[in-house]
Amino acid sequence: MINKKIANxxxxxxxLLELQGVAFKPRAYTRAxxxxxxxxxxxLDYYEEGNLQDIEGIGRAIEDKIIExxxxxxxxxxxxxxxEIPKGLIDVMRVPDIGPKKAKKLYDExxxxxxxxxxxxxxxxxxxxxxGFGERTEEKILKGIEMLEAVxxxxxxxxxxxxxxxxxxxxxxxxxKIETCGxxxxxxETIGDIDILATGDGQAIMDSLVDFPNxxxxxxxxxxxxxxxxxGGIQADVRVVDxxxxxxxxxxxxxxxxxxxxxxxxxxxxxxxxxxxxxxxKDSEERIAGETEEVIYETLGMAWIPPELREDHGxxxxxxxxxxxxxxxxxxxxxxxxxxxxxxxxRNTIEEMVREAENMGYGYIAITDHSQGLTIANGLTxxxxxxxxxxxxxxxxxxxxxxxxxxxxxIKKDGSLDMDIDVLEDLDIVLGAVHSNFAMDANEQTSxxxxxxxxxxxxxxxxxxxxxxxxREPYAVNLNEIIGAAVDHNVAMEINASPxxxxxxxxxxxxxxxxxxxxxxGTDAHDIQHLGFMKYGVGVARRAxxxxxxxxxxxxxxxxxxxxxxxxxx
Numbered sequence: 001m002i003n004k005k006i007a008n009x010x011x012x013x014x015x016l017l018e019l020q021g022v023a024f025k026p027r028a029y030t031r032a033x034x035x036x037x038x039x040x041x042x043x044l045d046y047y048e049e050g051n052l053q054d055i056e057g058i059g060r061a062i063e064d065k066i067i068e069x070x071x072x073x074x075x076x077x078x079x080x081x082x083x084e085i086p087k088g089l090i091d092v093m094r095v096p097d098i099g100p101k102k103a104k105k106l107y108d109e110x111x112x113x114x115x116x117x118x119x120x121x122x123x124x125x126x127x128x129x130x131x132g133f134g135e136r137t138e139e140k141i142l143k144g145i146e147m148l149e150a151v152x153x154x155x156x157x158x159x160x161x162x163x164x165x166x167x168x169x170x171x172x173x174x175x176x177k178i179e180t181c182g183x184x185x186x187x188x189e190t191i192g193d194i195d196i197l198a199t200g201d202g203q204a205i206m207d208s209l210v211d212f213p214n215x216x217x218x219x220x221x222x223x224x225x226x227x228x229x230x231x232g233g234i235q236a237d238v239r240v241v242d243x244x245x246x247x248x249x250x251x252x253x254x255x256x257x258x259x260x261x262x263x264x265x266x267x268x269x270x271x272x273x274x275x276x277x278x279x280x281x282k283d284s285e286e287r288i289a290g291e292t293e294e295v296i297y298e299t300l301g302m303a304w305i306p307p308e309l310r311e312d313h314g315x316x317x318x319x320x321x322x323x324x325x326x327x328x329x330x331x332x333x334x335x336x337x338x339x340x341x342x343x344x345x346x347r348n349t350i351e352e353m354v355r356e357a358e359n360m361g362y363g364y365i366a367i368t369d370h371s372q373g374l375t376i377a378n379g380l381t382x383x384x385x386x387x388x389x390x391x392x393x394x395x396x397x398x399x400x401x402x403x404x405x406x407x408x409x410x411i412k413k414d415g416s417l418d419m420d421i422d423v424l425e426d427l428d429i430v431l432g433a434v435h436s437n438f439a440m441d442a443n444e445q446t447s448x449x450x451x452x453x454x455x456x457x458x459x460x461x462x463x464x465x466x467x468x469x470x471x472r473e474p475y476a477v478n479l480n481e482i483i484g485a486a487v488d489h490n491v492a493m494e495i496n497a498s499p500x501x502x503x504x505x506x507x508x509x510x511x512x513x514x515x516x517x518x519x520x521x522g523t524d525a526h527d528i529q530h531l532g533f534m535k536y537g538v539g540v541a542r543r544a545x546x547x548x549x550x551x552x553x554x555x556x557x558x559x560x561x562x563x564x565x566x567x568x569x570x
Contacts, residue, residue, distance in 0.1 A: 002044055004162075005130050005231060009078060010062070016081040018100035019093060026100070032057040038347055038527045044070065073231075073259055083161040088114025096144040097137060105130065117200055119145055136439065143473060151239055151470045154190035155234060157536055158499035163214070164194045167236060170212050174204035177246055181253040185307045187539035188340050189469060189502050194236040202240035209238050232418045247292035248299045252276035258312035260307075267300060267314065296472075319321065328541045332548040333534060334556065335364035338408065338431060338462060338494065338522025343388045344369035345377040347527040350388075351395045354403060356528040364402035364557045366429045366522075367392065373410035373418030374435050379405070380420040402557045404428040408462055413437045415451025417458075422456045429564055431494070431522075433456035434466055442476040451488040459564055460520045463496040463503045471500065479508060483515045490566075492520040496531070497537025509544035518563075519551045548552060 010033035016028040035057045036043060046052045047070050052063045092104040106112040109130060110121050117135060119142065121127050128138040131270035172178055179185070182195035198205055206226045210218055218232075219227040219235065223477060227237045239338050241249045252260060252275065265283050267274040273282045277288025279299055286557070289295040297304045302319035306327055309315040318324045339526040341344035341353055348356075350367055357365045370379040380388065385407065391401050406429035410418040417424065417432065425429050432452050440448065451456060464482065486493050493512045496503045501524065504512060521531050521537040541551060548554045552563060 002070065003036050003039055003042065006043060006066055007033040008232065009069060009075060010036065010065075010489055011063075012083065013078060015090075015093060016078075016085065017083060017099050019089065019104055020081075021104055028057070028059075029062065031123050032062050033410035038529055040281050040527040040529070058166050086113040088117070091115050091148070092118050095141060095148060096473075097140050098144070102132075105132070115145055115148070116226070119450075124149070127479055147470065147473060149346065151190055154192050156190060156251045156469060156499045157184075158533070159232075160184055160191040160194055160234070163230065163234065163236070164196065166171060166214070167194065167196060167209065167212060167238070171198070171205050171208040171238070174208055175200035176243060179250055181250055182255060185254045186256065186310060187308050187536075187543060189499075189505065189540075190236075193504050194234065195253055196236065196238045197246070197253055198238060198240050198242065199243040205238065205240055209236075233449045241276075243291065243379050244287070245290045247296055248274070248290040249276045251296060254307050254310065256311050259310035259315070259332070262312050262316050263300075270300060274301070280349050305555075306542065307546065308539065311543075321433070325545045325547050326553070328546050328548050328551055329540055330535055330538050330549070332554040333362075333521065333538065335362045335366070335402075335428065335553050335560070336523050336525065336531060336534060337366045337404075337460060338368050338496070339365060339531065340408075341367055341388075341523040342373075342377055343367075343384065343391075345526060350391055350403070351398070353525070353531070354395055354399050358399060358539045359400050360531060360534075364404060364408040364560065365413050368406040368408045368429070368431050368522075371407050371409040371417075371419050373412065379410070379418075382419065385423065385427075398533070406430060408433050409458075410435050411452040413448065413449060415448040417452060417455060421455060421457055429459050430457050431460045431462040432491075438466055438475040440473075440475070442478055446478040449477065453485045453491050456489065458489075458491050460492045460494050460522070462494045462522065463501050463524070464493055465503050465505075465508065467501050467503050467505075469502065474503075481511050483517050486512070486517045487515060490518070492518040494523045495519060495537045495540050496524050497521055497525045497533040497535075499533060499536050502536060502540050504540070504544075506540055506543040509540055509546065513544060513550050515547055519546060521551055521553055 010029045020105040035272050059483045093100050112118050122138050124140050127133050128135045136419040168178050173362035178198040181197050184191050209226050214230045215228045216231050217229045225239045236364045264274050273280045278287040279296050280287050289299045303324050305315050305319050341350045370377040372379045372381045392405050405427050408431040411434050413433050523533040
């Protein structure tokens with residue numbers, strides 16, 4: 001669908017207009033972008049029927065721009081906006097805690113035009129002197145620049161996986177075998193390029209790739225490899241190999257580098273030579289495997305290692321000893337334990353969320369709208385919780401999906417919760433979360449969270465480090481102590497599956513599992529589309545060596561209820 005491309009362009013227009021200090025218009029473009037982004041329907045259908053203005057938030061001016069994008073693949077208005085501001089100011093705007101308004105102020109008052117200029121002014125202490133900034137903001141800006149540079153040229157999984165799937169679908173008819181490889185196949189949280197490996201009619205595959213609608217530029221064209229740049233600046237590389245080498249090439253190009261080095265050395269020690277063309281006897285050069293990965297690993301005397309584990313974190317030894325985990329899969333997931341409805345800051349009704357969960361085959365979900373302390377997210381009061389319960393009861397009568405009446409309660413600075421315990425005790429499930437005061441030192445933050453756990457009311461600790469990839473660093477906290485406290489109080493640690501969070505991350509999830517903590521995976525969905533984020537949380541869990549038994553939303557509803565009730569009674 002073209003929805004994502006058009007939504008991104010409208011978001012850009014909104015940011016650029018706000019950067020210029022234009023009033024009202026930025027919000028109109030942002031609202032339209034959000035609506036288009038959350039639509040299940042293809043925008044092209046509305047275009048072909050002449051009904052674009054039937055979509056909420058799309059008036060004549062925005063309709064004209066959407067039509068231009070669809071018909072030409074470009075938008076002159078966007079180019080015009082970019083010409084009116086220094087190019088580097090876009091990067092400044094994307095530094096965490098800055099945004100369009102602050103970027104404009106930095107430009108107007110300090111002449112900051114790019115990241116280097118921003119760094120220079122911050123290091124000289126000039127930003128701290130500006131009204132509305134201060135020394136702490138200046139420190140955050142310097143850290144934010146470092147974080148942006150660390151993810152520069154990389155993209156979030158949820159941007160790359162659908163694109164890779166579209167490319168594969170587009171060229172598949174010419175391929176005998178086709179598969180993603182690289183960091184995308186290993187489900188890393190950020191991806192550099194899309195790497196695809198295929199066998200089949202190489203010429204036809206390359207021709208098809210070049211004709212792919214989202215291709216902006218052909219970077220290199222060859223008989224066995226073609227590289228293109230897609231709209232949005234993402235590079236995609238497609239390689240075609242001989243069928244007899246497909247497995248060896250897939251193993252090699254999947255990586256990681258560290259895994260491959262260890263595996264190759266092990267092959268040498270066993271009298272073999274392993275490369276992207278196959279597994280060979282070291283002396284005779286006879287190829288003995290290469291068509292499939294499974295046969296390569298089997299010939300080396302080990303179990304096939306799932307791509308998510310190939311990071312040289314002990315997987316080769318485990319494969320040799322027959323001790324690889326039976327990794328969690330999407331089929332194991334029986335429900336989603338964090339989502340928001342339009343009672344707080346979600347876009348869909350409870351019934352709409354339930355219907356989508358039903359479509360996904362779930363047996364249960366938890367509705368966990370925000371509590372009253374988070375006013376920016378329209379958090380619920382105790383009275384509103386009672387009113388929402390009436391709606392939940394009404395929806396329960398119309399579905400077989402079990403609905404847990406829950407909340408995401410805010411953990412206050414002193415470790416207390418922003419709703420009375422007696423109110424929370426009446427709920428089926430309580431998520432605790434930190435949403436403010438991120439700048440507390442590690443000891444204070446750790447004590448705050450442990451104090452919240454000691455109330456005995458929190459079932460799940462949501463997005464435990466507060467990070468947002470490329471936007472916000474984790475807050476300072478002693479995670480070892482938090483995990484220990486979670487084990488002591490039987491609190492499940494969440495893998496927040498939102499692709500901008502993935503929090504806990506892979507290493508922290510494995511740390512929690514090895515310490516004996518239970519894990520919950522929740523999408524943090526704010527509309528029905530977000531329920532599909534579950535696969536990203538499962539990807540984190542697989543990279544962390546988690547099995548079904550480690551994750552509470554693989555439980556049957558009866559077992560989950562016993563877990564939740566046992567916590568309260570314990």
